[in-house]
Amino acid sequence: MRRILRLFLVVAIVGLGVTYLVVRPRTLPADTLSRLTGDAGRGELVFWAGGCASCHADAKATGDDKLVLKGGQSFPSPFGTFIAPNISNDPIAGIGAWNELDLANAMIRGVSPEGQHYYPVFPYASYAKADLQDVVDLRAFLATLPADPTPSGAHEVGFPFNIRLSLGGWKLLFLKDGWVVDGDLTEEEQRGRYLAEALGHCGECHTPRNALGGMESARWLAGGPVPAGRGNFPNITPAKLDWSKADIVEYLTSGFTPDFDSVGGHMALVVENTARLPEADRAAIAAYLKRVPASE
Structure with missing residues (x-):
């Protein structure tokens, strides 16, 4: 019986290890952006094309307030309610301390600077197809925007959807390479x-x-x-x-x-x-x- 229990324990440990290797957050190589330089002017077009203000500015913001990306909008779903985070230039409440690679990992891989999976309410399943130069340009433009100290709100997500490691499995299923509409396009x-x-x-x-x-x-x-x-x-x-x-x-x-x-x-x-x-x-x-x- 002891041998069976030990064998079961070893199998369980190995299984957990293999599972972690499969679903762990995966970031871009450190030198991915080494030859790219951001341009804030081009980054502004990426900002509007990407719809950043639509989710991360106050829902009632108008004019220049659209550029104050303090977050706070809520997005209910069958999996819980997600709260748009502060992505302003504040180094503590926002992303002011992020570098270009941090933003690229968020948009392309759906991984935070702390090494956690982001929920796909942040549309990295689409942003993953973005050109890296556009990501670097966007970071340059975001650095020109106002800082706001409003803390990000916590997502209201219950078990089992609050287990972020499980999002690694979601990414394996749904984070796909290639275009949906293919063929001989102009x-x-x-x-x-x-x-x-x-x-x-x-x-x-x-x-x-x-x-x-x-x-x-x-x-x-x-x-x-x-x-x-x-x-x-x-x-x-x-x-x-x-x-x-x-x-x-x-x-x-x-x-x-x-x-x-x-x-x-x-x-x-x-x-x-x-x-x-x-x-x-x-x-x-x-x-x-x-x-x-x-x-x-």
């Missing part, structure tokens, strides 16, 4: 794909999710229920979005639909962001949406 469509699938993370809202919260890429941008339980995100594939390319560009610029309705809800914040991009980028997003496979 240069404009490729730019639109980058903005929509990576920086703009359109799929995070407009793609339905499975029971584990992973995006169902087979129904890319086909819409789905709002995680808070009220309403639905619309289908923006050609199966439902029959607007012209010019209509889509206008919507991403002014927020007006072809029927002279106006954008509402959280999408209004998205349009505030896209309106700040060059018109060529809005046209690229429109061109990309025309190439997305139709899905009911």
Whole structure:
């Protein structure tokens, strides 16, 4: 019996060790960004394309207050309620002490400077496709923004979702390389794909999710229920979005639909962001949406 117990203990220890090796947080090599230099001017475009202010500024912020990234917005979901953290330039409450590699690990790998998995409510499943130069440029721009000492709120997440190590398994399942929409795309469509699938993370809202919260890429941008339980995100594939390319560009610029309705809800914040991009980028997003496979 003692031998059996010892054998069981050894197997259990080995099993735990192997499991940890599989799900442990994985960061980028230390020299990943060694040849890159950030440009704050380019980083501002990355900031608006990435929608940073939409989640990390106060929900009622307007004008320059959009650049005070003190966090605090809450995002209810079936897994708990997540609170957007302070990512202002404050070195204690925010990310003022972060370097470029810290930001790259957060966006590309979903790992904090302390070596913990981030919850995927932070859309690193999309940001993982971001160009490293864009990440470095974004860090340069974030360094120019105001510092705010407001402490980040704690997520309201219960067992078992509060076990962050389990997110390593989630990443193995859902953190994928490669583009969803592939094939012979024009240069404009490729730019639109980058903005929509990576920086703009359109799929995070407009793609339905499975029971584990992973995006169902087979129904890319086909819409789905709002995680808070009220309403639905619309289908923006050609199966439902029959607007012209010019209509889509206008919507991403002014927020007006072809029927002279106006954008509402959280999408209004998205349009505030896209309106700040060059018109060529809005046209690229429109061109990309025309190439997305139709899905009911």
